[in-house]
Amino acid sequence: MKQTGKATRGTAINAWLPRTPLPVAILLGAVAEALFLVRVAVPHRPIFDEIYYVPAARAMLERAYLLNREHPPLAKELIALGIRLFGDTPVGWRFMSTLAGTATVLAVFAIVQLMTGRLRSALFAGVLTILNFTVLVQARIAMLDTFMTAFLLAGIATIAWAMRDGGWGKWLAGAMLLGAATACKWAAAPYVAFAAFAFLLLKRGHPQRWPGLAPLPAVALLGLVSVATYFLSFAPVLHFRVDPLTWRGLPSYQYYMYEQQVQVLPHHTYQSDWWTWPLLIRPIWYLYEVTDGAQRGILMIGNPLLMWGGLVAVAACLWGWMTSRSARLLAAFALWAGSVATFALIPKSLGFYYYYYPSSIFIVIAIAAVFDHWRARLGKWDERLVIAAFILALCYFPVLSAQALGSPRAFQYWTWLPSWV
Template structure:
């Protein structure tokens, strides 16, 4: 066993414990509400079609996330629990991935646990882990792909680089939003290889890029296998490329205005969140507000700036990486040709922001002192305050939303 593997033994057990604890949090009252919420109305029929192998449905997105939702339907039935159970697994993997990524960057458990707290109490993972949507699965594969690729870049492990490449392909197979991260990984590897070529003796530039591209593309296309067995309009090797083009055309088509549409620059500022649900259901008025924890989201923006500033002074990659990842995750949407944007597109960025916040606090821990504990209390207090509209609890009356809408644009 290598020194690196011995050092990672304890963090691996911690990550497993984090995943289990997170899953228990997410699965509690999972069947409330007992009706499809927001985009579940699109993805549940698609999952049913995959389960029955009937015909193509919801063809503007790849299949993997819908296949995983279908697994939940198969194992636990076509009801609220079965609809969302796979999402709870993906959400718990995402929280554990935040721990792992922070540990890879800092090589310390304390900041990794701090990032985990921000992830659990940051609202967005909690909400996405309890709804059958594609983004939940995409981010789970994406965060672990980044973990493995980052670890491989550091120690030259071909096995981790290969596994990370596969996960990046699987993330893209959930939603195309993950595809730019594959290109970013390739560019990052080339730049770091040029700077310190002696650090990665097991990964030559051409073999590494070939593995990244080849394995990610292979993993992506393998997820289309069930569509070759549809009873109607089954895919073939001849029609598979055309199906990708059809997805592209649907992704870039001009769509009519939407009540909750927003532009990418508003997402970090929490200007226009989304009410996934607000109506009488299951015998009571209930709501689900997709909103990031204001302390984590706004504090995270300060942390990103602090990471950049500290990197300029020190040149430390652990400070640049989380800030650059968050910046890249937002910049994607300034470039992607989408006619409409929504706050849930910010979900990957909100997860990466937890890492940047923990890394910045860890770097400035001596100067911050007890302020860190007070900040954690604020994060937890806000989580308790908003919990009724994060978990679809029964509200007092139809006007109860006023308590949770701090800004007029939150209505």
């Protein structure tokens, strides 16, 4: 009788969900895209790093010269595509970012669905991703990290799909997506190595996984396809009128990019160390000034409830793996820990909170993994967490979406710590 009661309660909790994830994913994506498009044209001028990437995209459209030469071209090519479709306007600059933000939400949904096999957990993760602040902010600004993270999450989801169902086609697609992420920003490159290591580790312990994929050919294909995808992203920017790139010159150009990445830069107001990002010590005001006729602000910050609470979830994933050897909990922990460790090792002179953007999404996956693993104990606490995160999102929405604020001192309402100013 007790088992029947538990089954009945579980059925009642999930009775409103459809049997397949596709309708839920479509609805989730539609809601995310609609939210990201709300007043996306405000402010009507480039803000923060848009001052570098929008001119670089314009130059690509004119095939004149290559700007922002320290980063690969794919994200700037996508910004240029938005300008071609919608004109050289704020909507044109940012539209492709909204699609990347929606793709990120759907990729999280897919990863958790594949990880847990439960639609409720996948929807929970997707909704928390929307309420996590960082995706909303990055989906409304033309920056490289938005596109890099979208390709990265999509690549992880596709490789997880290959693990479940097998097939060289899915593995090939996952490798291409990871290569595309690296073609947006080099910070994605370590994930190709992470994917290869995870594949070999899981294949050794569970040979039945990735059916049809032999270890050495699979790893070789992952590396070759991701590198080829990366270099193909340079095709549209070859043979510009001024100081053109050529296929022959691409290898030496990579060294030039490396030199630009590791150069010592002057102090920046918003610079911060990697270990401060999980603690939410130094977020960034992308905008805080009078523009479009009013005082407005855009604060790049993670939802404090999810950022701080997510650290507990990450620790719980590690502890749960140590006690139960759950591969799902280990995967959730490793995604977050690996993303943070990357920036502990990268030789850059300056760091910024927005580098934590992928980690702020992986921490949501850790939260979803914890609620799924201990669902019998936690019951409907996932619904309560969503409600609390939604309330905080409503409170912060004015400084996530550049709404008009009451006064120049209005920022005090949202800056809980002195370092947030």
